[in-house]
Amino acid sequence: xxxxxxxxxxVLRRETPDRVPMDYWATPEATDRLLRxxxxxxxxxxxxxxxxxxxxxLAPRYIGxxxxxxxxxxxxxxxxxxxxxxxxxxxxxxxxxxxxxIEEIExxxxxxxxxxxxxxxxxxxxxxxxDYPVQGGGSQPFLIYKDLRGxxxxxxxxxxxxxxxxxxxxxxxxxxxxxxxxIYETLPGRIDLSMVAEDFGGQExxxxxxxxxxxxxxPRMKRMMDLAHESGVYVYFHSDGAIRQVIPDxxxxxxxxxxxxxxxCRGMERDGLKRDFGDRVILxxxxxxxxxxxxxxxxxxxxxxxxxxxxMGAGGGYILAPxxxxxxxxxxxxxxxxxxxxxxYGKIS
Numbered sequence: 541x542x543x544x545x546x547x548x549x550x551v552l553r554r555e556t557p558d559r560v561p562m563d564y565w566a567t568p569e570a571t572d573r574l575l576r577x578x579x580x581x582x583x584x585x586x587x588x589x590x591x592x593x594x595x596x597x598l599a600p601r602y603i604g605x606x607x608x609x610x611x612x613x614x615x616x617x618x619x620x621x622x623x624x625x626x627x628x629x630x631x632x633x634x635x636x637x638x639x640x641x642i643e644e645i646e647x648x649x650x651x652x653x654x655x656x657x658x659x660x661x662x663x664x665x666x667x668x669x670x671d672y673p674v675q676g677g678g679s680q681p682f683l684i685y686k687d688l689r690g691x692x693x694x695x696x697x698x699x700x701x702x703x704x705x706x707x708x709x710x711x712x713x714x715x716x717x718x719x720x721x722x723i724y725e726t727l728p729g730r731i732d733l734s735m736v737a738e739d740f741g742g743q744e745x746x747x748x749x750x751x752x753x754x755x756x757x758x759p760r761m762k763r764m765m766d767l768a769h770e771s772g773v774y775v776y777f778h779s780d781g782a783i784r785q786v787i788p789d790x791x792x793x794x795x796x797x798x799x800x801x802x803x804x805c806r807g808m809e810r811d812g813l814k815r816d817f818g819d820r821v822i823l824x825x826x827x828x829x830x831x832x833x834x835x836x837x838x839x840x841x842x843x844x845x846x847x848x849x850x851x852m853g854a855g856g857g858y859i860l861a862p863x864x865x866x867x868x869x870x871x872x873x874x875x876x877x878x879x880x881x882x883x884x885y886g887k888i889s
Contacts (some may be wrong), residue, residue, distance in 0.1 A: 543671035544593035548732065551822060551859060552774050552796060560853050560886030561593040562879055563824065563861035565800070569626035569868035570875070577872035584669070590879040593859075595733065596669045598676035598723065604656025613652045616687040625868035631687040642707045651711050654718040659726040666730070675776065676727070677720030678735040679764045681712035682757060698752050705756055713760045717767060724771045733776045734768045736761050736795070741781025744806045753786055758793055765794035776824075780864065782806045784813075791820050800825035800863040801852070814852050823852045824859040827878055833862060833870040838877040845881035853886070860886060 550557035580586040587594040617633035686694040777795035784807035826848045852858040
């Protein structure tokens with residue numbers, strides 16, 4: 541048997557592993573429910589029991605200026621919004637919302653730097669998990685830009701204030717680049733994946749025009765991808781939703797993994813993605829958490845896992861996982877069924 545890390549690397553190198561790798565994404569509430577169901581004391585106990593090839597996520601320790609309660613390092617304030625079975629932190633205060641010029645921002649706002657973080661603690665975060673793939677570094681600045689400016693204004697800025705968007709994204713991508721360099725330097729040769737992400741899609745279509753993606757985001761994302769590849773690191777790209785229109789652009793820029801394959805979104809049919817892109821990018825995800833995991837039966841989950849492995853895993857190039865965070869409404873029986881079916885149908889003879 542291969543280790544989880546060896547299994548991931550075999551798929552990424554287009555080699556044949558012993559079985560399809562399996563990853564895990566879930567909200568804290570869903571994980572707590574799973575732990576109670578399995579009678580496990582920690583998340584990693586559950587990962588090992590279910591034989592999930594979970595990615596170890598690294599993050600340097602914040603040592604910068606003291607943060608006010610509820611605020612992040614960007615100066616955004618968050619409040620937990622309850623949705624019935626859990627809560628998400630939503631940004632309620634946008635520190636750049638009132639500024640109209642670059643000069644105002646430069647005079648009144650302090651951008652975070654990599655000096656605000658301690659990277660010496662990174663090796664200990666891998667301790668005891670040496671056999672698992674490791675993810676560190678990467679970027680997702682437009683998500684932060686929406687918090688800095690407010691969501692509506694952030695999208696309007698693409699048309700009304702393009703110079704402001706370019707300025708802010710340059711500052712944020714520069715921070716992400718330096719942060720990633722320091723992570724790579726702290727753990728040379730040990731980082732397997734960096735997530736270079738942006739949420740481009742909604743349920744039916746792109747959230748941006750393709751022109752804006754190509755102008756504002758993809759060139760800066762490519763810089764991050766090039767850094768990863770120069771360091772021997774694979775690029776893990778995440779975007780929710782219906783993004784088929786820009787998948788060729790993303791592949792040309794350098795993504796290695798496409799996540800999360802929300803196949804109920806328009807244009808994201810699994811067979812079509814495999815047919816058109818499966819020889820150029822690894823497909824990751826694909827187990828539906830809009831209907832199948834929360835509302836389907838155990839047999840529905842097993843059937844979907846089998847279909848995903850047969851279609852997206854044909855000839856290799858697939859990592860089994862939910863198509864985003866499993867929600868607490870999903871019965872733990874369905875979650876367990878996902879991974880048991882993965883073990884059963886994912887074996888490669």
